[in-house]
Amino acid sequence: MSDNGHTQSGVLYGMAIDLDKCTGCMACSVACQAENNISFRPDESNKLRSITWMEVYYLDNGAEHPDYRFSYLPRPCMHCNAPHHSPCTFVCPVNATVRDEATGIVGHIYPRCIGCRYCMVACPYHARDFNWWDPAWPEPMEQMLSPKVSTRMRGVVEKCSFCSHRLNAARSKAYLDGLEMSEVTYTPACVEACPSQAIAFGNLLDEHSEVARLAKSERAFRLLSKLNTEPKVYYLSRHPWLHNLANASL
């Protein structure tokens, strides 16, 4: 058992996003969209209905020129490590969304989801999106879908999976290579796509990993940590206003 009250292996995947390096280019978001077969509408202007696993927020410090400062904040699913359950996992009536205690990844089983949206309501980060329409891709994009990720049907919730299909592929390869499963490493699509290498990913429990080092940095903070959701996504910035904003009152 971990300090958080749940069984834990030696692997706890997490992410660290350096906001001081992020240029807001949205490559992470686009890569995520392509990698995970995320559908889109001809008109995506209604952001309350669009599906974006890696949302990029534009933040500012609210000050006037010349003190005005801004930053971009990419927001994947936080894969919360709250004691016993994530905010979303324990509310799901059908066990469609569960946290894998061997990896810390919060997954979502689409064919089991009944679309009650209780998990969306429970998530304070708005990291979950509902399929309000049947998924569709314009020609010839349907032929370009990845066979490694299942598409989602209308009426179910979906969200960032930390590209767990890549983990499965890495595990298969490790098995064939005769390696220990605990030695498996992989890279999600957003990390791979970031041109400024602002995103690090790895095992938070491996003290030699970059992500574990960054998570312990003085520049590290987490979004809404005041809610005790224990997000496994860390942000890095040297700007105090960003640290304050992450847990500010309204």
Add this chain to the structure above:
Amino acid sequence: MDKALIPDGVKRSPFPVFAGWLLVLFAVIGWGVYAGIVVLLKALNVTGLNDYFGFGFYITIDLAIIALGAGAFFSGFLFYGMSRFFPALKELYKIINLAVVVGFVCYTGALAVLLLEIGQPLRGWFGYWHANVHSMLTEVIFCISCYAIVLVIEFVPLILENRKLDAIKPLHLFGHSLHEIMAIFALTGTFLSFFHQGSLGGVAGVLFGRPFAYRTGFFIWPWTFFLFILSAVASGPAFTALICRTIEKAGRKQLVDRSVYDLIAKIVAAFLSIYMVLKIADTLYWALDLAPSFGFKLTDFYREPYGIWLLVVELIVCGIIPAIMLLIPQARARNGLLFTAFALTCIGVVINRFVMTVQALAVPVMPFDSWQVYIPTMYEYAPGIAMLAYCALVISLAYRYLPLFPREKELNPH
């Protein structure tokens, strides 16, 4: 044929008038069914719901109608379970049939709307197959369906009391036998409905990522679990009494003794008062201790159109004032004040369910989120209104063809 089905010795409106009323109800139900079919065919994109407001009108009206339908289980509990200790409660016998019908229509109506609410209605049964024992919604799914079955069982002997059906001996015996064991079903229903009402409160209260809704509590149940039970217990009998009064006004006759309303008023006064004391304590604890521990002030939670007026109306206008009115014997004795107090109690519980569903989501949690306003579309309120029309339809048919009120003949001698 119509006359042959009407209970002996009671007077009902002429059939053409009744048929006209049914036509109106069927038209409204047809409108709602059309809207529901569109939702099922085109998906939930036709509603006002979005990724910000995952819950909306459907859940609000479900929570509200189920709270208002609590008269069935609580009247049953008082009559079948408590009247041997408190003989004054035997008076509820005169309205218990109506309470059962109201409970039946509220629960079955809510189930129909729930079918539209979920994105994959054909997977509704997964709640039993893949049940997550930690989820309050699982408790809701089990309790609502089991209690709806109990309500059907409670309703069947009443249907079998219809003059024509009662004349068929096997049906008469079956109905009589069901009557004999009704106390068991009433108490089973009480158990299920207590948990159902509570788990609906728990749905909001366990959301620790939503400081507006989140509450600490006792064991696995947040305080909202107990507050929802109490508010349903207070408003359910008031709603049953209001329906009874509406039928009396529409039929221009007395259906129950005034003493029944007096008794319900005392029951509502007692439970509404207890509820208000605990609700105010909960609100103070939430506003002064719990929310600040998450970095929120009370004023963070209220912004137009979801302003602080909602809290004032819910707690004072529709809580404290009706509780005081019902606690004063002189106010209880005046019909105008009595039924106003009942109506305010019911409005209060509807506001509470709205607040715990829609406003809980309107409040931004991330500091760089913005307030959103939820506006339901016709595809949400049409099925909701149709559900109310369905309730009116079943109650109308039950009143016309079943001996709902045992004292009706004596109170209205020809």
